Amino acid sequence: MSDRPDIRTLGELRAAGLPHRSLRQEIRENLLRVLAEGGDPWPGLHGLGRTVLPQLERALLAGHDVVLLGERGQGKTRLLRTLSGLLDEWSPAVEGSELNEHPEEPLTQETERRVLLEGDELPVVWRHRSERYVEKLATPDTSVADLIGDVDPMRVAEGRRLGDPETIHYGLVPRANRGIVAINELPDLAERIQVAMLNVMEERDIQIRGYVLRLPLDVLVVATANPEDYTNRGRIITPLQDRFGAEIRTHYPLELEDEVAVIRQEAELVAEVPDTILETLARFTRLLRESPAVDQRSGVSARFAIAGAETVAAAALRRAAIRGEPDAVARMVDVGTATDVLAGKIEFESGEEGRERPILDHLLRRATAETVRERFRGLDLGPLVAAFDGRTTVTTGDDVAAQDFLGSLPPVPADGEAGEGSPAEPGGGVYDEIAARLGATTPGQRASAIELALEGLFLAQRISKDSDEEGTVYG
Structure with missing residues (x-):
């Protein structure tokens, strides 16, 4: 993490000449820069590079809100969390602003008043990119107040009018202004709650108890959902689904x-x-x-x-x-x-x-x-099979130590015929070949490699195997 910028006021910010960009412009330019440099915008994601990731990149470059559709365990949430890496590492905001307003683009009347009164002395704070990603697991008990906001009775009691924007207690989405809002399992939201998202997704304003606040929120909404033919808990209502600019299907790793x-x-x-x-x-x-x-x-x-x-x-x-x-x-x-x-x-x-x-x-x-x-393709395991002469058995199990297992193996010298030798040590003929094929050097690794070979011989019906609660016997 780089150091936080040493800029503390609006005047210093203006003097530094740092450009103000919208959220979508910021993501677009940062993504293009990483791609041009040959970097990886999606660290830790495997098996999606030729399918899902190009679709997501096109959606972000187009400035679209995104919903990821896919079964459980396909990396949807991890993919969303990597989006924060496309934000600027540090971003300025007006100190004390509930909506993280940019000092040069205030949204509320209160912040506009502060800009007029304090001018270049308006305090500025810096937010790290990790603070600009907000995640919400959709649950049936989620309310409009949680996502959008509600009238704060304490502020009304202080004497403010109901129509005063200062009476509003903002919810998750407005507080994520100039950041990314991720909603996991979107269909689990009750349909009436999804309706409350419509204005946020399209007009970028919010409505609370009949009061319309014209706040040009700068948020990117991303969501995950299971396909409709799987989930029985709910669905994404059609108007909300229509407002997502991109619907991307995920999948399990192909390779x-x-x-x-x-x-x-x-x-x-x-x-x-x-x-x-x-x-x-x-x-x-x-x-x-x-x-x-x-x-x-x-x-x-x-x-x-x-x-x-x-x-x-x-x-x-x-x-x-x-x-x-x-x-x-x-x-x-x-x-x-x-x-x-x-x-x-x-x-x-x-x-x-x-x-x-x-x-x-x-x-x-x-x-x-x-x-x-x-x-083990191409490796001759015949000498190991020959070592099991009808009387020899090897016992393994949950509590059998590697050294004990290795010590019980029938000797198979390098010439491939059963005889004297210590298979637990180098020089054990086919055992060394098995270990070398898998790069096994320690006793534990050698035991693991030889157990795999024995299990393969059993599955090929070349040796027998008996298992019970006491352990497993190959013979």
Whole structure:
């Protein structure tokens, strides 16, 4: 953050020659500058660069109010919050003004009077761009007073007339003057509240209890909504929808790499989670979005995979604490724990009642198999299969330490035939190849890589697997 400008009065502001721009002009010029410099106006957003973001940029350059339509977890709110980055870092305002009026463009009679009386000595304050972005979650109990304003009875009691603008207690939208107003879940607003927004969106004035205040508010209104075929809680009334200059449909990441990038960026991981685990969770999420058993009108949020990654990391941290491991590293055995707590985040079709867990398990197996094929393509795992001679088994589980798991693996020397050796250490033949393919160096990373290979061999029906509450046995 740069230093706040050292300008304290209207006279100093005029002497500095800083130009006054409207909000839309400010956003337009700043966006054009970033694009011309080859910068990224939308940091932290993945998978929208060829679709949603160009549409949004065109809308902002045109000066349009915007509504984003999309299912839950598509990054709509995050996208709106990045809009503040297109504002000037510091912006002047009249000190004490409820409406954040620009010193050279007063809106209210009170501020006009102050400009006449105080002249160049009128105090000026500076607002950071973060203060000019206001967000409101629409709820059914939101009132007109919350958004627009109401008559303040205390000011009336002081002797002011009801028609006096100074009796008004301004709501969220007027107080956001010269800034951005974001309304999340717009259809949740009662229709009569949406009607109160009509004048703000078009004429830029406000009406309070029959009094019309001609305030040329300089605000950009942006909103989010779920598609009408999904939400049963309400709708955007047609006149209000017509006042949004741009209606943009969002979507989930189209590429697997973007899905993984979102998880890695948003998840707060308390342990190391290898990329293969994140990739499996991302594939799992994408398969759920394609499944006919899942209600696709509600969508499968990106938060599903994010919460899954956090749960997997927590399982690894718990095991490390119990077993005294120096490093907590997530393994395939931890992924199953995620489905135990994530099932409630998915809405299934009505005909699938009672089959929710089998569906999740089936899709997770598919996601794991796809990851194994992608990661181990061309790698000969035959020696590992041969090491399971019908009597040898390997046990893993939530509470099995990485070193214990590695130490129980059947020896497979470099020549590929079962024999003596220590698979937990370098020189373990195919185990080294598996670890090298995934860049695994520590015991925890090696255990995670080898568990993935074993699970892939089971899914390919080359080895067996038995699971119960005590653990998982490959053989």
